[in-house]
Amino acid sequence: MTTVKQGKALNIKDSRILIAGAASLVGSHTADLLLKEGAREVLLLDNFSFGSMDAIAHLQNEPRIKIVRADLMRLPDLLAATEGVDGVIHLAAYMTLGFSQTPWQAVDVNIRGAQNMLEACRVNRVKKIIFASSNAVYGYGSGIKGALSEEIPFHSVGAPPAAILYGASKIMGEQLCRHYYQSAGQDYVVLRYSTVYGERQHYRAANSLYIMETYDLVRKGQAPVLPGDGKDTKHFVHVSDVARANVAALQSTATDVAVNVSGPAPITTGELVQLVLEYCKSDLKPEVRPDPPGKVRLTSGGAFHIPHDKAGEVIGWKPVVQMREGVMRLLAWREQQDS
Numbered sequence: 001m002t003t004v005k006q007g008k009a010l011n012i013k014d015s016r017i018l019i020a021g022a023a024s025l026v027g028s029h030t031a032d033l034l035l036k037e038g039a040r041e042v043l044l045l046d047n048f049s050f051g052s053m054d055a056i057a058h059l060q061n062e063p064r065i066k067i068v069r070a071d072l073m074r075l076p077d078l079l080a081a082t083e084g085v086d087g088v089i090h091l092a093a094y095m096t097l098g099f100s101q102t103p104w105q106a107v108d109v110n111i112r113g114a115q116n117m118l119e120a121c122r123v124n125r126v127k128k129i130i131f132a133s134s135n136a137v138y139g140y141g142s143g144i145k146g147a148l149s150e151e152i153p154f155h156s157v158g159a160p161p162a163a164i165l166y167g168a169s170k171i172m173g174e175q176l177c178r179h180y181y182q183s184a185g186q187d188y189v190v191l192r193y194s195t196v197y198g199e200r201q202h203y204r205a206a207n208s209l210y211i212m213e214t215y216d217l218v219r220k221g222q223a224p225v226l227p228g229d230g231k232d233t234k235h236f237v238h239v240s241d242v243a244r245a246n247v248a249a250l251q252s253t254a255t256d257v258a259v260n261v262s263g264p265a266p267i268t269t270g271e272l273v274q275l276v277l278e279y280c281k282s283d284l285k286p287e288v289r290p291d292p293p294g295k296v297r298l299t300s301g302g303a304f305h306i307p308h309d310k311a312g313e314v315i316g317w318k319p320v321v322q323m324r325e326g327v328m329r330l331l332a333w334r335e336q337q338d339s
Contacts, residue, residue: 004254004255004256004257004313004314005254005255005256005257006253006254006255007128007187007253007254007255007256008127008128008187008253008255009250009251009252009253010086010087010127010128010250010251011251012034012037012038012039012247012250012251013037013038013039013040014040014086015039015040015086015087015250016039016040016041016042016043016084016085016086016087017034017039017041017042017043017085017086017087017088017089017250018042018043018045018068018081018082018085018087018088018089019031019034019042019043019044019045019088019089019091020045020046020072020088020089020090020091020092020117021045021046021090021091021092021093021132022043022044022045022046022056022091023044023046023048023052023053023055023056024046024050024055024091024202025055025196025198025200025201025202025239026091026132026193026196026239026242026243026246027044027046027055027056027089027091028055028056028059028200029198029199029200029239029240029242029243030089030091030242030243030246030247031044031056031059031065032059032243033240033243033244033246033247034247035059035062035064035065037247039064040064041064041065041066042064042065042066043066043067043068043081043085044056044059044065044066044067044068045068045069045070045081045092046067046068046069046070046092047069047070047071047072048069052202055200055202068081072092072109072112072113072114072116072117073108073109073112073113073116074116075116075119075120078116078117078119078120079120079123079124081120082117082120082121082123082124082126083124084124085124085126086126086127086128087126087127087128087129087130087250088117088121088126088128088129088130089129089130089132089246089250090114090117090129090130090131090132091132092109092113092117093109093110093113093114093132093169093170093173094106094109094110094166094169095166096136096162096163096166097162097209098166099161099162099163099165099166099169100160100161100162103162103165106165106166106169107165107169110166110169110170110172110173111169111172111173111176114131114172114173114176114177115176117129118176118177118180118186119180121180121186122180122184122186126186127187128187128188128189128250128255129177129186129187129188130188130189130191130246130249130250131173131174131177131188131189131190131191132191132193132246133170133173133174133190133191133192133193133258134166134167134170134192134193135148135192135193135194135235135260135262135306136163136166136167136170137154137167137170137171137174137192138152138154138155138167139154139155139156139157139159139163139164139167145304146304146305147304147305147306147307148260148304148305148306148307149260149307149310150192150258150259150260150310154167154168154171170192174190174258177190178256181255181256187255187256188255188256189249189252189254189255189257189258189259189314189315190257190258190259191242191245191246191249191258191259191261191311192258192259192260192261193237193242193261194235194236194237194260194261194262194263194306195208195234195235195236195237196208196236196237196238196239196242197211197236197237197238197239197326197327197330198238198239198240198326198329198330198333199239199329199330199333200239200333201330201333201334208236210234210269210272211272211276211327211330211331212334213225214272214273214276215276215279215280215331215334218276218277218280218282218284219280221284222284223284223285223286223287224273224276224277224284224286224287225286225287225288225289226269226270226273226286226287226288226289227269227289227290228269228288228290229270229288230268230269230270230271230273230286230288231268231269231270232268232269233266233267233268233304233305234266234267234268234269234272235262235263235266235267235305235306236263236267236323236326237261237262237263237319238263238319238321238325238326238329240321241261241263241319241320241321242261244317245261245311245315245317248315248316248317249315249317251315252314252315252316254314254315257314259308259310259311259314259315260306260307260308260310260311261308261311261317261319262306262307262308262319263319263321263323263326264319264320264321264322264323265305265322265323266305266306267323270286271323272323272327273286275323275324275327275328276327276331279327279328279331279332280331
C-alpha cells in the first residue's frame, strides 16, 4: 500500500476552479465534468495561441463559466486570474511537436510558465494545484522494458531530441511543484498522462495525430500507413478518464505525489489501424512505410506497460474506457464535424 502525505481536499461544490490551457481537449472535458459535479465557478484560462474557442464554445453561455484570456509568461496575468481561486488544474504546455518546431518558446512556457503559475498560487493561497505531466518523463528511449512505474529513472537513449526536451520539461515542472510544496506548503498532485485522445481531438499530439491521419487516409480511399511492422506499443487514455482523474485529484487529500494516468491496456500500431479500418468498414490493407527523417513519434517499440495502480490507491481513480470504445467515439465525433 502506498503511503501518501495528507493535504487539502477540495469540495468541488464549494470551489472556484481555474483550468490553465482550458481551450483544449482535456481542458474542455474537465470543465464539463466540474460543472456536472456542481463547481461554484470554473475559470477557463488560455491565451488561444494553440487552444481553440471551438473547444469551449458550448460553455460560453454557462453562468458558472468565466473565460480568462491570459498568458503564462505574464505573472501579473496569473496573479489576477488566481485571486480567490481554490484549485488550479495546470494543463497549459507545449507538446513534443512544439519542441520540434519552436524549442525556445516551448522551454519558456513549460518551465517558466509552470513556475509563474506556482508563484501565483503561492501568493494567492490557492489550496491545491493539479499539474499535468506526462509519461514522457520516463524517456521512451530504446531498451525500456517492463512496467513504467512512478519510481523508474529517465531513459533517453535512442529517443528523438524533441521527445527528450518535452519529457525533461515535465520533470522540471514536477520538481518545481515539489519545491513549492517544501518551501511554501503548496499542495499539489502530479498526473502523468499517457497519450490523451477523444472527442474534440486536435492535430497537435504526435500519437493521437496518428489516429486522425489514419482515419483521413482511409476516408479518402487511401491505404493507411504503418511506420514499421505494426508491433510497436502505444499507450492511450481516453479524455473522459483524464477529466475524472483531474477532478479526483482535487477531491483527494493526497499531496506531494505523482501518479500515472494511463488507459486500461496498451495497443499496437497494427491493432490501432485495424480499429480505424473496422470503423470505416474498409478492406484496405496497411502499407508499410518508414517515417521520414525528422518525423516525431513519441512511442517506440518495446515490451513495456504503464501501470495505474498507484492512482487507484492515491486518488481513487482507474480508467474505464476501453480503446475500442474510445476510438469509435472519437471517429464518430470526427465524422460529425464533416456533416
